[in-house]
Amino acid sequence: MAAGRTRSSEGAASARVKSVEVTVQILDVLSEASGAVRVTDLARQLDMTKARVSRHLQTLTNLGLVDRAREGEGYVFGRKLLKFGRAAVYRSNIVEISRPFITDLHNATGHTALLSTPTRGGAMVVLSVNSQFEPGIMIHPGAVLSLPESPAARLIYYFEKKKPTPPRVVENLKRYAVDFEANVRGNGLGGIAAPLFEPDGLIAATVSIILSSALLIPDPDPELLESVKATARAIQDEYAEGVVSPLMPPQGA
Template sequence: MADSTGNEGAGRVADVLLAFLDGPRRLGVSAVARELGLSKAVVHRILQTLVNRGLLLPDVDTREYHLGPAAAAIGARALRESDLRTIALPVLRELQQATGETTTVSARVPGGRVYLDQVESAREIKMTVELGRRFPLHAGGSSTCILAFLPDDEVEAVLAGPLDRLTDRTIVDATGLRRRLDDIRRRGYACTDGERQEGAGSVAAPVFGVDGWAQGAISVCGPAARVDPAARERFVPLVTAAADRISRGMGWRGGIPSPEGRAIA
C-alpha cells in the first residue's frame, strides 16, 4: 500500500510539473487544480515542493507560478542529449535550404508532442514555433503524423479524449480524425492549411524509432499564401526523404509494427 501511495504521489507531482508545458506560461493553484482534478490543498503542497527545489518560481503579485531555473536546466540537458534532435538538425538545415521555409523537428511526449528545434526561414515573413511547449496530437501536420503511427491503444485514447478546436479547420470529431489518420498512413505524410495555427501551411512526415513506432515528426512550415497546394506538392518528396534519413539514423530499418507488434512493410 505504501508503495502504491508513493507512486500516486510521484505521479501527481509529475502531472503538476507537466501542466506548465501547455497553454499559459504562468498558472495559479486554482487553474492547476481544475485541470488535474485535484484539491487546491494538494496542488498547493506540490507547488511549494517544486518551488523549494527551483523547478518553479512564484510571482508574489499574481500568486501564480512559472517554470524555474532547475526546470530550464533539465530542459537544456534533455535537448543536448536528445538523439532525435542531434540526428535531425543537419538534415533540417539541408531541408530549409531546399525549401526556403522554416523546418522543425518534434518529439512524442506524454499527452502530446513538443518541438525540439527549428531552422528558421531566411525570409522576412516566416513561421516560427515555440520550443518545449506541449501540443495535442489531434491537430496539425506533425501531431497527426505521430498519432497515425502509434500503437492502437494510444490512438484510441486520443480519439476518445477531448478534441479541442484550435482553429476553424481543426478536426474535432473522432470519425473525421480517424479518416485523416488512415489517409496519412497510406500516404506517409500530412499536408495542413491552418489546422493548428491560422494562416500557416505545412508538410510533415513521421520519424520512426528502432521499434518501428513514431518517435516524432519533421515539418516544413510557412505562411499559407506561400505554402500553397503547389508548394506542398513540391515539398512532399523532400520532407519524406528527410524523415527517412532521420528515422534510419534513429535505428529504424524499414517497416512499421502491425497492431499485434509484428513488423510490416
C-alpha cells in the same frame, strides 16, 4: 559490529532509493495534470498518507523542483524543473541527430524546416531553420503548432491514439506516408509533416516544412513530399533504425 553497520548501510540505501521512486511518482502525477494538484489528490493517486506526501513535497519545494500554486491549493512544477525540461528537450539526442538533416531539408526545398516534439495541445518546435525567401514564415523553438491546421500536431495526435482522429490523416498516410494541410482560407500557408518514432514505436517527433498552400493544391508537389520523407528516413535510421509505429497504415492500403 561490521555486520550491523552493513545492514544499517543497506537499509539507508534502500530508503534513499524508495525516496527517489516516490519523487518520480509525484512528478509523474504533476506532469499529467492540467493544473495544480492538491496533497489530498496526490495521496489518493499514490496510495500514500498525506503526511508522507507532504514531507516529499516540502523537500522538492526546497530544491526548486515543485512550487506551491499561486492561487488556491496545490502544487505545480518548479522553475528548476522547467529549466531541466527545456534542456532535456532542446539538447536531446533526437535534436542533435536531426540538426544537420533539418538544415539540409531547408537547403533542398528553400522552405522553413522544423523538428517538433509532442506537447500538450499540439507539437512544440524544438529545431527550426527559417526560410529567407518567405518573410512572415519565422517559426522559432518553443512555438506550439496546434490542431487542426498543423500536420505536425495532427500526426502526434494520431500516433498518441487520441480521439477523434483528425480528418484525412489516415488517408494521407496511406497515400503519401506523410500528412499535409493547405490553409487556403486563413494565412495561405500550409505544411507537410512526417513522423519519427522511438525505439518502442511511440512517436518521438515530426519533421515538417512550412510553405505556400499553392504548392499543395490540388495535390502536393512530389519533390517536396519526397524531400520530407527522405529527411525523416535519414533521421529515423540514425535515431532508431527500422522502427515504425503499428498505427502506421500500409502504403496504398
